[in-house]
Amino acid sequence: MQPTFATPNPDTPALETVPAHVAIVMDGNGRWAKQRGLPRLAGHRAGTENLRRVIEACVEFGVRTLTIYAFSTENWRRPAEEVEGLMMIFDDAIGRELDSLHRNGVQLRHLGKLEGLRPGFANKVRQAIELTRNNNRLILNVAFNYGGRAEIVEAVRRIIAEGVPPEAVTEEVISDHLYTAGQSDPDLIIRTSGEMRVSNFLIWQGHYAEYYLAPVYWPDFDKEQLRLAIEHYAKRHRRFGGL
Numbered sequence: 001m002q003p004t005f006a007t008p009n010p011d012t013p014a015l016e017t018v019p020a021h022v023a024i025v026m027d028g029n030g031r032w033a034k035q036r037g038l039p040r041l042a043g044h045r046a047g048t049e050n051l052r053r054v055i056e057a058c059v060e061f062g063v064r065t066l067t068i069y070a071f072s073t074e075n076w077r078r079p080a081e082e083v084e085g086l087m088m089i090f091d092d093a094i095g096r097e098l099d100s101l102h103r104n105g106v107q108l109r110h111l112g113k114l115e116g117l118r119p120g121f122a123n124k125v126r127q128a129i130e131l132t133r134n135n136n137r138l139i140l141n142v143a144f145n146y147g148g149r150a151e152i153v154e155a156v157r158r159i160i161a162e163g164v165p166p167e168a169v170t171e172e173v174i175s176d177h178l179y180t181a182g183q184s185d186p187d188l189i190i191r192t193s194g195e196m197r198v199s200n201f202l203i204w205q206g207h208y209a210e211y212y213l214a215p216v217y218w219p220d221f222d223k224e225q226l227r228l229a230i231e232h233y234a235k236r237h238r239r240f241g242g243l
Contacts, residue, residue: 021188024066029046029217041086048093050220050222069143069199107133109129109139109141111180112146116145151178188209193218210236
């Protein structure tokens with residue numbers, strides 16, 4: 001029997017301000033593994049297994065949407081052995097976690113392209129999206145085979161193909177043609193491992209997001225690390241260009 005999400009601890013202080021949409025660049029799996037004398041794929045496997053506790057924490061804290069950067073369009077440049085291993089890890093994760101995610105009210109969505117992936121894996125993703133489409137406890141966007149620039153290019157192409165006249169192209173029109181159409185923009189973008197790069201992630205949607213750099217590798221990013229990031233977010237005054 002698949003487990004249900006943990007019951008919130010009543011002794012844990014509630015967060016006063018919680019971002020509705022949190023996005024995470026899950027960085028540092030390889031370095032986490034190297035630090036322990038393990039192969040890089042062991043780090044990726046640990047990172048995938050860590051996702052469950054972060055999802056649980058998001059549900060407990062009241063986050064409504066979580067977007068994770070799982071595999072970028074640039075990651076195809078990595079060694080073929082690592083890419084193949086990653087695909088197997090992700091494939092296995094869907095099979096292992098889907099029932100539990102569905103029962104706990106998580107709605108899965110995919111950001112990116114399924115073209116170029118193994119047909120069996122791509123079909124698993126489509127089936128997972130269909131199975132969970134009516135869940136509303138948490139939206140989990142998985143950015144897989146995703147690139148921010150490629151997303152915008154594809155949106156522009158669709159707008160042109162639909163015959164939208166130039167003067168009718170607005171920010172709203174472009175947003176409505178992105179992978180995240182109909183969703184709110186991220187309030188908080190977290191990058192683990194302490195690196196200071198956007199890495200082609202949500203470059204349109206993140207225009208006024210608050211950024212937080214977590215000083216730990218992704219496999220070590222836990223509930224308390226997420227709480228710390230949200231507490232930092234709560235202290236900021238979001239002006240959106242105003243005063």
